[in-house]
Amino acid sequence: MTLALGCIADDYTGASDLANTLTRAGLRTVQTIGVPADDLALPEVDAVVVSLKSRSIEAGLAVSRSRAADQWLRGRGAGHVLFKICSTFDSTDAGNIGPVMDALRADSGEGAVLVTPAFPETGRTVYQGNLFVGAVPLNESPLKDHPLNPMHDSNLVRVLARQSGTQIGLVDLATVTRGADAVRARLAELAGKGIGAAIIDAVFDRDLETIGLVAAEHRLSVGASGIGLGLACALVSTGKVKSAGANGETGIAVGGPAACLAGSCSQATLQQIANAERVMPVLHLDPDRIITGGGEAQRALDWARPRLAEGPVLIASSATPDQVAALQARHGRDAAGQAIEQTMADIAESLVKSGVRRLIVAGGETSGAVVDRLKIPGFLVGVEIAAGVPVLHAVGAQADMLLALKSGNFGGAEFFSDALRLMR
Numbered sequence: 001m002t003l004a005l006g007c008i009a010d011d012y013t014g015a016s017d018l019a020n021t022l023t024r025a026g027l028r029t030v031q032t033i034g035v036p037a038d039d040l041a042l043p044e045v046d047a048v049v050v051s052l053k054s055r056s057i058e059a060g061l062a063v064s065r066s067r068a069a070d071q072w073l074r075g076r077g078a079g080h081v082l083f084k085i086c087s088t089f090d091s092t093d094a095g096n097i098g099p100v101m102d103a104l105r106a107d108s109g110e111g112a113v114l115v116t117p118a119f120p121e122t123g124r125t126v127y128q129g130n131l132f133v134g135a136v137p138l139n140e141s142p143l144k145d146h147p148l149n150p151m152h153d154s155n156l157v158r159v160l161a162r163q164s165g166t167q168i169g170l171v172d173l174a175t176v177t178r179g180a181d182a183v184r185a186r187l188a189e190l191a192g193k194g195i196g197a198a199i200i201d202a203v204f205d206r207d208l209e210t211i212g213l214v215a216a217e218h219r220l221s222v223g224a225s226g227i228g229l230g231l232a233c234a235l236v237s238t239g240k241v242k243s244a245g246a247n248g249e250t251g252i253a254v255g256g257p258a259a260c261l262a263g264s265c266s267q268a269t270l271q272q273i274a275n276a277e278r279v280m281p282v283l284h285l286d287p288d289r290i291i292t293g294g295g296e297a298q299r300a301l302d303w304a305r306p307r308l309a310e311g312p313v314l315i316a317s318s319a320t321p322d323q324v325a326a327l328q329a330r331h332g333r334d335a336a337g338q339a340i341e342q343t344m345a346d347i348a349e350s351l352v353k354s355g356v357r358r359l360i361v362a363g364g365e366t367s368g369a370v371v372d373r374l375k376i377p378g379f380l381v382g383v384e385i386a387a388g389v390p391v392l393h394a395v396g397a398q399a400d401m402l403l404a405l406k407s408g409n410f411g412g413a414e415f416f417s418d419a420l421r422l423m424r
Helices: 012-024 059-075 097-108 156-161 173-177 180-192 205-215 225-237 267-276 287-291 296-308 321-331 333-353 364-374 415-422
Strands: 005-009 029-033 047-051 081-084 113-116 124-127 130-133 167-171 195-200 220-223 258-262 282-284 313-316 358-362 378-386 389-395 402-406
Touching (some): 005 012, 005 059, 005 225, 012 029, 012 047, 012 225, 012 364, 012 378, 012 389, 012 402, 047 059, 059 081, 059 097, 081 097, 081 225, 097 113, 097 156, 097 220, 113 205, 113 225, 156 167, 156 195, 167 180, 173 180, 180 195, 180 205, 205 225, 220 225, 258 267, 258 333, 258 364, 258 415, 267 313, 267 415, 282 296, 287 296, 287 333, 296 333, 333 358, 358 364, 358 415, 364 402, 378 402, 378 415, 389 415
Parallel strands (some): 005 047, 029 047, 081 220, 113 220, 167 195, 258 313, 258 358, 282 313, 358 402
Antiparallel strands (some): 029 378, 124 130, 378 389, 389 402
16 A cells, blocks of 8 residues: 555544545545554555544653654655644644654654644634634634643744644735745745744635645644645645545435434534434433542443434533533543543443444544554544534444534534434
């Protein structure tokens, strides 16, 4: 296998988003969970997205895992590697975007690295280095209150500079609108000044195409799925990849019971859960009892098992931002998050043992915990459920399964019903 593009994603739902984007752009794509074992049989593809659960772990561990993924991808011929991050640039001042970027940049020998979380299709734009969510700066949007990585500064030059060991520059929109040659010249200028990374503005879809053309000429880039789209378009337009079409692998049917798990506390997921209550049984877990060992996992299983024969069920640990803040104050942020993630993984593992073969998971950290517990090594990317969320067909797993891994803010109001219609 010789890859045209290698990708390292810092969480599983973001990896699915990117894999979906690459597939839509015509690249044959596989998403793996962690660095693949040498004996994992993968089909001939153009791109591999290595999914890591590294967004919120200790920075040194995130660096070592990302470097191992980079080495695997480069060893399969990937001349360019994209370090895929969240479109809201989720990262505290201690990392992990800056430390991982610095390590991958050093390994690649790259001069100045282009960095952007912009994806206009999903309402994420960057102007003068500031990240906007729709019409408002990130720090004024509801997305600023991530329970693990709150983002209260929209100026990405400042944000990245606080966590990186290199100077951070800016390639502004005026430069981008003048085309790829202008971007190349600006990037060379910044590299000549010793600047190691540059936030690049993008407001329109065509900006991503310009960015992709320039980024593809280098060995490393950093950004959300938008820059992935730009890279894919560049690979197709320059003839390095022959487009495979945009449909992904469709028509997969595995049958069996279906279940939904929701751990995200985003406003979008909370609304999706409320809407799901009209069409399926929903159980709301007690987060305090989860943390104190109150037997919530067993209660959930006792509730779900007799209902699975009737149709899909949804089990949710989600809570409002105020409730999450109060929970963290009582028990500690890390302890609360880990206890809830592992409880959801316990539930998922037991549901699969009970015969569930179609599993929908909402929330990046929850998805990571669930997939790790199920020991699924990879996925073939299928039809798109919602922007950034494809149907995933497990590869090399103990059971033939379909999954959907949804970032908290993704999907429409009826996401769970929409997903179930496409997962047969």
